[in-house]
Amino acid sequence: MLRRLSVTMTATATFCLLCSSLTIAASKKPQPPDKFPPNPLEITTPDPLLPRSPKDKQPLTPQERQKLEAALDDLNQQAAAKLQAGDKITAFDIWNRELRLRRFLGSLAEVQALSRVGTVAWNQNESQQVQYITQRLQAIQKEAQSQKTTDLQLLQALGLAYLEVRSPKEAVEVYTQVLAAVRQRKDSAAEVDTLKTIGELHLGWFDYASAASTYEQLRAFASSRGERLNEIAYLQQLAYIYEQTKQPEQSLKIRNQLAEVYQQENNLIQLSTLKQAIGSDYESLARKNPSLLQEAFKNYQEAYTTAWQLEQYVRAGEALQKLIALYRSQGQVEEALQASQILLQAQERAANLYGLMNAYDQIGQIHLERKDYPQARVAFQKGLEIAQQLNYDELYFNEQIQKLSK
Known part of the structure; x- marks a missing residue:
């Protein structure tokens, strides 16, 4: 009986609560859905700084234009002062008024002002303001595209403005139009500058495929005009791009071209580093085509011998490490041991104690592979002596020696 009474009371309470909620809900007016705040750059309220109503389509006279420009420059200074004083809200309110009137x-004048304020908005992390400016830039771009003639100066200003508000997609679209326009005018200098901008944009946003296409165009252009320094710079950029995208075949093609240039110019410093990178490309390709292993060995050897010749022992050591690792991966233990002895000399000449310690460790490991335990112990003991000098990794070497003692 008690249980039945409890259930009845609970049901009654729930019913009363439901009725009460419905009564409250019915008494409230429905709330309008949330809306995004309007873009302040699209406000059409008349402004006292305008010499006449915006509905009057007659262009400003030179005197009216000069007066308005001066007033807007003053607004820009007022906004900058407010921002400096820490009043960010008022600063952007003033800037938005300036932009509406620009x-x-x-x-062109409006886009240049949008670009300027867009830079400030981005630096101040004002994402909503950046969005307002981007929307206005898109509207201007759409209007410009509807015109029969191309306003190159306006397009270039739009591209720069999109860069300032970090809109790479729109920037590339505009600069592609600029590229078509300057090519039609046969303006080679502007074509190169525009291609560089497009290439940097693609690289900045990790669009390596598009960047490669752009720098290939730049390389071909430089090659056709005999601009050797520019061609080298574009080849270096392409080598970097293909390395990032893990395309060893394309990377190798570009790097071999660079190697020829460095050899012709006797640029051994760059050649040493490049040969090591070429060796890595061949090593990657050798996974599918083992016959290319010899090219990997050859380039690693050329890399370290060239660096040694230049007395760049750190760089020589890096190439030797690559060579030793490749020897060991192929089971060529004796060759790995011989290269390790040369590595010791390189690290000694470079006064690289950490490198020397690691080289002795590597030699000890190779002797272990050969089951030459006495020589392995000697190598680990020398490694320990250096580790004690550095106060680093002593425990590791002691453990290796203890294992051999057992």
């Missing part, structure tokens, strides 16, 4: 001075 459009009466023409699209």
Whole structure:
């Protein structure tokens, strides 16, 4: 009986609560859905700084234009002062007013102002303001594309403005139009500059495939004009791109071209580093085509001998490490041991104690592979002596020696 009474009371309470909720809900007016705040750059309220109503389509006279420009420059200074004083909200309110009025001075003047304020907004982490400016830039771009003639100066300003507000997709789109325009005008210098901008944009946003296409165009252009320094710079950029995208075949093609250039110019410093990279490309390709292993060995050897010749022992040591690892991966233990002895000399001449310690460890490991335990112990003992000098990794070497003692 008690249980039945409890259930009845609970049901009654729930019913009363439900009725009460419905009554409260019915008494409240429905709330309008949340709306995004309007873009302040699209406000059309008349402004006292304008000499006449915005509905009057007659262009400003030179005197009216000069007066408005001066007033807008003053607004820009006021906004900058407010920002400096820490009043960010008022600063951008003033800037937005300036930007609304800049459009009466023409699209170019407006875009240049949008670019300037966009830079400030980005640096101040004002994402909403950046969005307002980007939307206005897109509207100007759309209007410009509807015109019969191409306003190159406006397009270039738009591209720069998109860069300032970090809109790479729109920037590339605009600069592609700029590229078509300057090519039509046969303006070689502007074509190269535009291609560079597009290439940097692709690289900045890790679009390596598009970047490669752009730098291939730049390389071909430099090659056709005999601009050797520029061609080298573009080849270096392409080598980097293909390395990032793990395309050893393309990377190897570019690096071999660079190697020829360095050899012709007797640029041994760059050649040493490049030969090591070429060796890595061949090593990667050898996984599918083992016949290319010899090219990997050859380039690693050339890398370290060239560096040694230049007395760049750190670089020589890096190439030797690559060579030793390749020997060991192929079971060529004796060759790995011989290269390790040369590595010891390189590290000694470079005064690289850490490198020397690691070289003795490597030699000890190779002797273990050969089951030459006395020589392994000697190598680990020398490694321990250096570890004690460095106060580093002593425990590791002691453990290796203890294992051999057992």
